[in-house]
Amino acid sequence: MYETKLRTHTCGELNGKNDGLNVILAGWVKKKRDHGEIVFIDLRDRYGVTQVIIEEGRGDLKEQVKNVRGEFVVRVFGIVRKRPSNMVNKDIKTGEIEVVANKIEILNESEVPPFEIKDELSVQEELRLKYRYLDLRRDTLKETIIARHKTIQSMRTFLSEKGFLEIETPVLTRNTPEGARDYLVPSRNHIGKFYSMAQSPQLYKQLLMVAGFDRYYQFARCFRDEDMRSDRQPEFTQIDIEMSFVDEEDVFKITEGLMKKVFHDVISYDLETPFLRLTYKEAMEKYGSDKPDLRFGCQINDITDMVKNCGFGVFENSDFTFAYNTKQLLSRKQIDEYNDIAKKYGLPGLFYLKYTDEELKGSIVKYLSEDVKHKLIEKLDIKNGDTLFLASGKWKRTLEALGACRRKTGNDFYIKDNEIKYKFLWVTEFPLFEWNEDEEKWEPCHHIFTMPRDEDIEYIESDPGRVHGKLYDLVCNGVEISSGSIRAFKKEIQERIMNVIGLSNEEAEKRFGFLIEGFKYGAPPHGGIAPGLDRLIMIMLNRDNIRDVIAFPKSLKASGIMEDSPSEVDEKRLTELGLKLIKKKGS
């Protein structure tokens, strides 16, 4: 397959049809099994594993491989031989054959690796990260890296065929105070000033629309100096897409086509399109999340009116009361775990009801009239053996807390690891503005260049909370894969939006001057989306950790464990940059 000077075949391609062929293989010793008179060596490379046999009577070869250990790099000259049927290894691609060694050459030795290179082994992640190049030899990790390549290839083909141009934009850019903290880069050419590493190519891609490149994409590396999570890295990759002369439907269609192709090409899975759509309000009220996992039910219900006058103070005095049925009989201990989650999300606590022996039970049941009980049983489809949770409070906080509980229910009971299904959906009609309680002002939900929905434009000044944007998120299995918007490309709308959030023209000019300037020269209507490549691959391969789909990821504290980054630098370099470190307290 990939013949080179040092080999004729890879370790993953030989089979029964090659019986009798003279071959040269090169790879790593996965395992040596020494039986005395005969010796087996499993030789591994990127493509697979091939069994090499040193037969009886080859004392010369045995002497040579006497000191060969795991992970030595060797070259084997030999003849392919079909194995007797009872010795075929069905677990490996090359299991039909083995290579009878004539000559073995040690290309390089290896120290005993700090952990065994095999798939089943669980090793502390810190160690795996330190020796990432060894971890990458394991199939589980190797597969994600290969899938990542396939994903990128598939996307390039699709987008290129649809007329999109791949255009690169700067990583070193200027600081914009909104949004995520960015990484600052000093330069000795500009003492006292800093570049910012791009958080995303947002402004550049909009200017590419002004330039007339009406279909653009890019695999863009984005940098954000924020705290990590299992699905976040300080540097990550977006498939940044922007189109001119479009509305939401156009973006949906392209994105759906892209996802369909990628899932087909990479994991041979046929996605159904178009994707389901939920408005932000629906998603919140049914699932308690703006990125709901639709692989299971347990929908939330609004029971505010039902319990408003039941005589229980909490229900009577709260804005909203919501409930959902876990459809499971939960123990006291399990219920406590749910309570902890609710508290973490800012609720004083949860109420629960159990239905056993044809009877509702729980501390609050005494407040519920027969009529209310019946309504509850009907609305929440309560059957024997069900446990349900109720929570009261403000709309968003209460729903989000119940949403977190619902997520736990899903993880504990409904989402089976081995049964992968993909439930994509669009979440649409996000509010354009969000009221910041602390600072008592309106803030943009997405960014200030988002177009309001046509029918809401008249309320921008009079009722900002009612205005929804042409804003959309692509969600799959409870993960936000992507978000995007149609942009406010006209000066008049931009200014009205800036007025609401209290951003003066001068201030806007200072922060986004080059974009606003560009928009003066015939900005077309445009919009786009930017799916997160890493998260998409995570979802596709059913991994629960973003580090597993990145060759050299950072730790949760954003350190490079292998290369030990970030590092201190010489005083001399700092001086050159006009920088001086302030000593931390205590040091």
Added chain:
RNA sequence: GGGGUCGUAGUUCAGUUUUGGUUAGAACGCAGGCCUGUCACGCCUGAGGUCGCGAGUUCGAGUCUCGUCGGCCCCGCCA
């Protein structure tokens, strides 16, 4: 910024609470030996420990207390 959890042979863990107490165990790996069909090969023998780091309590600390570093998970944050 906050909360949780983990840190003991090369690796994965037990031992830590009930009880602070002599030589800190196991499996895998590693080293030496034996073995003609294994593919998680098998059998025999052996080496291998700063119990993350630092202070404290104590006659005595892997075990208790405080601090600190690091991994992982979550809240805030991530327009």
